[in-house]
Amino acid sequence: MKGLSKVSVGEGGIALTQHAVPEAGPGEIRLKVAAAGICGTDMQIYHWAPRMARKMQLPRILGHEVSGVIDQLGTGVDGLSIGDHVSLESHIYCGTCYPCMRDRAHLCEKTGYPGITINGAFADYVVVPANIAWPNPKELPHEIAAMLEPFGIAVHACMEGSGVAGQRILINGCGPIGLMAVAAARALGAEQVIASDPNPLRRTTAEQMGADYGFDPTAVELPAAIGEVTNGNGVDAAIEFSGQPQGFLNAMASVTKGGDFRLVGAPAHPMELDLTQWLLRCPRIINIHGRRIWKTWEQATPLIYQGRVDLRPVMSHQLPLSEGARGFELIIQGAALKPILLPQ
Numbered sequence: 001m002k003g004l005s006k007v008s009v010g011e012g013g014i015a016l017t018q019h020a021v022p023e024a025g026p027g028e029i030r031l032k033v034a035a036a037g038i039c040g041t042d043m044q045i046y047h048w049a050p051r052m053a054r055k056m057q058l059p060r061i062l063g064h065e066v067s068g069v070i071d072q073l074g075t076g077v078d079g080l081s082i083g084d085h086v087s088l089e090s091h092i093y094c095g096t097c098y099p100c101m102r103d104r105a106h107l108c109e110k111t112g113y114p115g116i117t118i119n120g121a122f123a124d125y126v127v128v129p130a131n132i133a134w135p136n137p138k139e140l141p142h143e144i145a146a147m148l149e150p151f152g153i154a155v156h157a158c159m160e161g162s163g164v165a166g167q168r169i170l171i172n173g174c175g176p177i178g179l180m181a182v183a184a185a186r187a188l189g190a191e192q193v194i195a196s197d198p199n200p201l202r203r204t205t206a207e208q209m210g211a212d213y214g215f216d217p218t219a220v221e222l223p224a225a226i227g228e229v230t231n232g233n234g235v236d237a238a239i240e241f242s243g244q245p246q247g248f249l250n251a252m253a254s255v256t257k258g259g260d261f262r263l264v265g266a267p268a269h270p271m272e273l274d275l276t277q278w279l280l281r282c283p284r285i286i287n288i289h290g291r292r293i294w295k296t297w298e299q300a301t302p303l304i305y306q307g308r309v310d311l312r313p314v315m316s317h318q319l320p321l322s323e324g325a326r327g328f329e330l331i332i333q334g335a336a337l338k339p340i341l342l343p344q
Contacts, residue, residue: 003061004122004324004341010048014325017059022119022127024074029130031068031086034142036121037315038327038339039065039150040175045116046328049268055116063122063341064090064114067136067145077130085140086133087148088121089297090114091290095131106290122324124343134297137305143318143340147180147311148301150338152291153264154180155300157239158188161260161286165189170226170235171211172251173242173265174202176314176338179209181239184300186210187308194235196222196250197242199334205313217246223253230256237262239288245271255283264288314338 005017024030042062045052070084080086092112093105100108114120114128136145154177158164164185171181174197185193186209195206196215203214215225226235234256240248243265252261261283291297303309316337319327327339 001124002321002343003119003124004063004321005059005061006045006056007059009053009058012046013048013058014046014062014328016322016324017061019061019119019123021125024072024127026075027077027130028074028127029070029077029080029086029133030072030125030127031066031121032071033066033068033121033123033126033343035067035146036063036341037065037146037150038063038324038331038341040177042115043328043331052116060115061119061121061123061126062115063120063126064088064116065146065149066114066121066126067142067148068121068126070133071125074130080130080133080135084133085136085138085142085145087136087145088114088128089132089134089291089293090149091293092117092129092132093293105293122321122341124321134294134301136301140305143315144304144311146340147176147314147338148297148304149291150177151180151184151304151309151311152296152300153177153288154184155303156291156296157181157262157264157288158184159296159299160262160288161284162237163188164237166191167236168192168194168230168233170194170196170238170251170254171206172196172238172240172247172254173244174199174206175241177264178202178241179205179314179337180309180311181241182206182211183209183309183311184303187303192230194226194229201334202337205337208313209310217250222250226254235259239264241265243267252278252281252283255281258282258284260284260286262286262288315340318342320344
């Protein structure tokens with residue numbers, strides 16, 4: 001079978017590779033992959049970020065945002081059947097560590113990941129533990145189902161802390177998950193949704209997905225611009241996706257006193273923070289990691305199944321798996337939001 005793999009250390013190193021079709025072992029399922037999305041984690045692997053380099057052995061088939069059809073069950077698998085359409089939770093959790101035993105499996109101390117610690121879904125087939133499969137209605141298009149995993153992060157960010165209903169919300173950084181958070185916040189009853197991103201394609205898409213305003217933080221002083229559209233009050237919750245130091249500071253400065261500062265994207269390196277201003281404003285910092293398993297899936301999937309959120313604007317390209325490397329290039333150029341790869 002074909003696979004799109006990271007084959008060498010350093011920048012790039014993405015190539016189409018050939019592999020034997022894997023077999024499902026005990027407690028595992030094999031999916032015939034129908035669609036898989038390129039995400040920010042895959043881009044970190046492309047750039048060989050240190051946090052990825054520490055975890056990976058090469059070559060490695062990439063990809064963890066996926067929808068497919070179960071075509072093989074390992075021994076001991078219950079509750080799933082051959083022919084089921086499923087998406088995958090990307091956190092392979094042990095179920096026995098301290099966080100797992102306390103309903104925090106998304107923070108498992110032994111977490112593994114398709115496409116990082118085991119071969120992933122940029123392939124014709126992928127084998128994974130059965131306990132990370134989420135069955136979907138068969139009428140749900142695979143291209144949409146492949147985006148349920150990142151959509152779950154967006155919903156998790158919207159549901160934590162004080163939530164979004166009836167509130168003014170800043171989505172700072174409108175990559176695919178930020179854009180999904182715009183749509184989720186709107187669907188979950190936000191009073192006002194403000195988006196911020198320097199990329200014009202992302203700002204336009206944010207407005208298409210429900211943002212009331214789309215600001216370019218390189219053209220305006222973001223906290224001041226937000227003050228102008230919130231009667232000087234700031235937002236009730238700022239959700240930071242950009243992962244940039246200035247984005248972090250802009251988002252924190254835009255929150256009303258005592259509001260929520262929810263951190264999804266973190267700066268890659270240490271940064272300075274004025275703790276005096278932080279103490280005076282008293283924001284509540286909430287870190288968002290993955291999805292609560294399975295609570296977030298139960299909250300997120302009805303928004304898609306019932307048509308309350310449309311993820312199609314995020315799906316900027318559909319490419320055959322054989323052209324998967326081009327998807328990475330399009331993202332680097334700023335010309336793509338989320339390329340979806342389709343095995344042939």
